Amino acid sequence: MATSSDSASLLDYGRNVTNGLGRITEGIMTSGKGSYVEYDDGRKMLDFTCGYGVTSLGHCHPKISKAAADQCMNIVHAQCNIAFHEPYLRLIKKLLPIMPDASLDSFFFWNSGSEAVETALKMARIVTGRQNIICMQGAFHGHTFGAMAVTKSKTIYSKGVAPLMPGVFSIPFPFWHQLGETPDLPESAQVARCLYQLDLLLAQQTAPADTAAIIVEPVLGEGGYVPAPAAFLEGLRAVCDKHGILLIADEVQSGFSRTGKFFAIEYSGVRPDILIMAKGLANGFPLSAVVSRKELTDKLASGSMGGTYAGNAVSCAAACAVVDAMHEENILSQVNERSSELFSALNAIKTAHPAHILDVRGRGLMVAVEFATPAGPGAAHDAVAARDGVAAQMASRVAKKCIERGMLILTTSVYEVVRFLPPLNISATDLKKGAEIFREAVEEVIREG
Numbered sequence: 001m002a003t004s005s006d007s008a009s010l011l012d013y014g015r016n017v018t019n020g021l022g023r024i025t026e027g028i029m030t031s032g033k034g035s036y037v038e039y040d041d042g043r044k045m046l047d048f049t050c051g052y053g054v055t056s057l058g059h060c061h062p063k064i065s066k067a068a069a070d071q072c073m074n075i076v077h078a079q080c081n082i083a084f085h086e087p088y089l090r091l092i093k094k095l096l097p098i099m100p101d102a103s104l105d106s107f108f109f110w111n112s113g114s115e116a117v118e119t120a121l122k123m124a125r126i127v128t129g130r131q132n133i134i135c136m137q138g139a140f141h142g143h144t145f146g147a148m149a150v151t152k153s154k155t156i157y158s159k160g161v162a163p164l165m166p167g168v169f170s171i172p173f174p175f176w177h178q179l180g181e182t183p184d185l186p187e188s189a190q191v192a193r194c195l196y197q198l199d200l201l202l203a204q205q206t207a208p209a210d211t212a213a214i215i216v217e218p219v220l221g222e223g224g225y226v227p228a229p230a231a232f233l234e235g236l237r238a239v240c241d242k243h244g245i246l247l248i249a250d251e252v253q254s255g256f257s258r259t260g261k262f263f264a265i266e267y268s269g270v271r272p273d274i275l276i277m278a279k280g281l282a283n284g285f286p287l288s289a290v291v292s293r294k295e296l297t298d299k300l301a302s303g304s305m306g307g308t309y310a311g312n313a314v315s316c317a318a319a320c321a322v323v324d325a326m327h328e329e330n331i332l333s334q335v336n337e338r339s340s341e342l343f344s345a346l347n348a349i350k351t352a353h354p355a356h357i358l359d360v361r362g363r364g365l366m367v368a369v370e371f372a373t374p375a376g377p378g379a380a381h382d383a384v385a386a387r388d389g390v391a392a393q394m395a396s397r398v399a400k401k402c403i404e405r406g407m408l409i410l411t412t413s414v415y416e417v418v419r420f421l422p423p424l425n426i427s428a429t430d431l432k433k434g435a436e437i438f439r440e441a442v443e444e445v446i447r448e449g
């Protein structure tokens with residue numbers, strides 16, 4: 001184990017790390033157990049980030065870590081273009097019964113979410129013989145070139161990088177703020193506007209016969225933690241069915257019990273043609289999956305898919321243990337119980353500070369609070385957020401104060417949004433503690449003005 005003097009000299013090498021990588025805390029994270037992580041200087045932090053929604057069953061879950069360690073002693077790298085390995089096939093056996101639709105029966109495992117998105121786009125082009133892709137304004141799909149092209153949440157991800165993958169078009173996602181509206185715009189009106197824009201897009205910019213796929217996050221993540229209304233997903237499905245377009249559900253962040261169902265798309269009952277998952281799938285080991293129908297994947301030439309590390313044996317063994325733990329520990333009911341506790345704590349803060357908090361939203365334990373932004377030149381066309389007497393940059397200031405008080409938490413989107421991604425098996429006591437830290441941080445920022 002590193003001593004603090006080792007750490008001090010190690011930290012010097014931080015200057016050799018690319019500036020392109022941002023970080024929300026200083027120092028070296030040395031260990032993690034359950035809902036907490038520790039730093040080399042003795043700081044112990046409650047982790048409401050799960051490392052961007054990955055360690056959903058807590059850090060170093062004993063069963064998952066053991067499954068990975070045991071696999072390390074059998075075979076680590078049984079390359080997927082050379083042979084099957086046992087955890088790969090065992091994982092498919094465990095995933096098949098929990099897929100949101102029985103038609104999703106053909107699997108390809110990758111490492112990261114971005115790679116899985118690339119594969120889904122590539123597959124959609126091959127199997128439809130069409131080129132164009134429709135994505136959502138506010139969407140985030142990753143840092144690689146195709147994924148960047150369908151990412152519309154912030155310009156920072158692709159600024160200075162163009163040209164990106166061509167053939168990408170976007171429509172608004174049903175999120176009042178994104179539509180320049182107020183939170184009280186009825187959901188049905190938001191959905192109607194977005195589906196109308198889709199019809200227009202298909203009439204004006206990308207002909208259905210040129211359109212391969214629509215890609216959507218069932219809960220908009222980096223765009224602000226907005227669940228897609230069922231009627232919107234049903235509308236997308238209907239358009240896809242009418243025109244032979246494939247519907248891709250990106251459940252990289254919302255999948256694997258995060259929202260209180262195994263997959264967030266289950267809330268709508270809509271069947272995607274391709275489903276992408278990652279993050280919570282292997283609780284920290286790099287693993288993603290692209291799942292589709294065999295009837296579609298049979299159109300792919302053998303050898304057209306692959307990847308040196310794709311579907312790593314240790315990651316697959318960990319993912320098998322994740323699925324087992326989700327069943328054995330009754331994770332879905334824990335998520336739903338903690339979710340209602342979190343919503344009631346956050347709504348109480350909103351009630352106490354109605355001028356500062358615009359919205360509490362999300363699903364399961366993928367939850368966000370959006371703050372108002374102050375009136376000023378930058379807010380000239382904003383229908384809702386420009387309020388007099390509201391503190392500036394509340395989201396980042398509140399997140400910073402939470403960190404100072406011992407809780408890791410993230411902001412998201414171009415709006416003033418703090419997001420809550422606690423472990424799915426967090427105790428009621430730790431959840432309450434996190435909500436209380438957040439309340440104190442909000443009230444301190446409001447006092448400071």
Ligand SMILES: Cc1ncc(COP(=O)(O)O)c(C=O)c1O
Binds near residue numbers: 052112113114217221
């Ligand atoms: C919805 C969604 N898709 C794709 C990605 C990209 O995944 P990765 O960072 O593993 O490449 C993310 C990452 O946050 C995501 O939230």
